Amino acid sequence: MKGNEAIAHAAIRCGCDGYFGYPITPQSEIMETLMELEPWNTTGMVVLQAESETASINMVYGGAGCGKKSMTSSSSPGVSLMQEGISYLAGAELPAVIVNVMRGGPGLGTIQPSQADYFQTVKGGGHGDYKMITLAPASVQEMADHTVMAFDLAFKYLTPVMILADGVIGQMMEKVVLPPFQPRLTEEEIKIKCPWATLGKPANRKPNYIYSLQLEAEEMENLNLRLQSRYRTIEKNEVLFEEFDCEDAEYLIVAFGTSARVCQKAVEMARAHGIKAGLLRPITLFPFPTEQISHYANQTKGMLTVEMSAGQMVEDVRLAVNGRVPVEFYGRMGGIVPSPDDVFEALKKLIVK
């Protein structure tokens, strides 16, 4: 099935309570699949087409505030509209899952795939100091797996989690093993798991408030300190990456998502030509595999970052390397997917020399 369809199936299977979305190419199959499957008749999951991405993300906020597994999905221009809501989710410490099946920008851009929303996602597209756990699937299987994982992480750390895919992963068809069915949590279970949820105030507890407003600067700083400490814990515990031919690599390529698939082929081509290349694929973009890349800075002669953008993640690779080896960038923009040949040529020209 398509990557987008895998997300819809996985959402139902992992006990998602509510999906709120607005159509936009190239991810409309997520809501279309959900509407086709009518999960309200089986698991009781709510699926609603909202009037805008702004409304969708705020519906997610409302659902998350009730301790419900709530999600939305969109593509780049739509996710730009959601930034206010994402900042509010972070500020109110609410768990939620947002899927961005990226397309080329800026502006209305193109419906072709892109990875140019890395900065927006990882550096905080909304206002204020917040971070969002970001998962970067590179296969249809990971679209399904990351949906389940995203909800687990969101509730573990009370934070919005982004699945940052691109149009290729959303549209391509692969075999997938769907996750096992988990029932939706009952209200009694939510009360235990999320004692902060607004489910109605019984006489024996204080009212629950979901808010992100603190007029006192000290209080606001305390919230920020709490968030920052949580982000450090996430950086310590949740880094995920995949390595391909890295052990003896003299040249390391760093790429995520669709670019990583292309680069894996380029690494095979390089090896066939006697060039000891390897690929490190970050699966979490925040937290970033800084330590692992730093480790490879000690054994490689140079690194190449490949992205479908003008070069965004490359900045984080350079921070990890901190000048020890050259870090070059190769990318295509505007919806163009680089070919393995392009990457192999770039590797030879920019790094191996």
Next chain:
Amino acid sequence: MTTNDIINPANLVYAKPSVLNDVPMHYCPGCTHGVIHKLIGEIIGEMGFQEKTIGIAPVGCAVFAYKYIDIDWQQAAHGRAPALATAVKRLLPDRLVFTYQGDGDLAAIGTAETIHACNRGENIAIIFINNGIYGMTGGQMAPTTLHGMKSSTSPNGRTVPLNGYPLDITKLLAQLDGTCYVTRQSAHTVASVRKTKKAIQKAFENSMLGKGTSIVEVVSTCNSGWKLSPADSNTWMVENMFPAYPLGDLKDI
């Protein structure tokens, strides 16, 4: 009658509703937000719905509504309260879900969320406080600001060429098939407070009966923003706001 007679529970004819918190409100003297909060607390208490109610607070003067009414609350981004309420009500269909919003929140930045929640016929109640001005930010022009009315961003009075027309959004919402009860009330006299209470109660009952969206607009004053005394504000409201926003039911099905 001595003080002891007055405070004797047997003689008690009026008390703070149990669902209203015993804290000082931040509202300006003369503002009716407090009165309307009290009505909501009173109704929730009388309906026995404290455990079943989730309120959605706006951005605006009522941003701190959650401090005053003793129920679970969510505080929304500016204008987005109906979107939050939509999700809460759909995920918890047996709860009473209401929003409490001002004119800037509901009729300017949140127009899309308001219209679409009403058009879907979400089973929520919307309490809409219309004082024709942005109170919280210091008296700027609102979509509901009247012709000629002065504000900090229309210092010489609102004019059509520059600012367009006052928006009667309640009239517009009454046109939508998703709304079941649309009414306009006020809270400046004892009689009007009683009528507003009945209206809010009906809106709450409608949402529990699944009849669709109910809107209770309360035409209000903002004596700080209007730069008038509370008493003069009430007179100004009767003479100027009521002709533009006439009281009464616009829809009741």
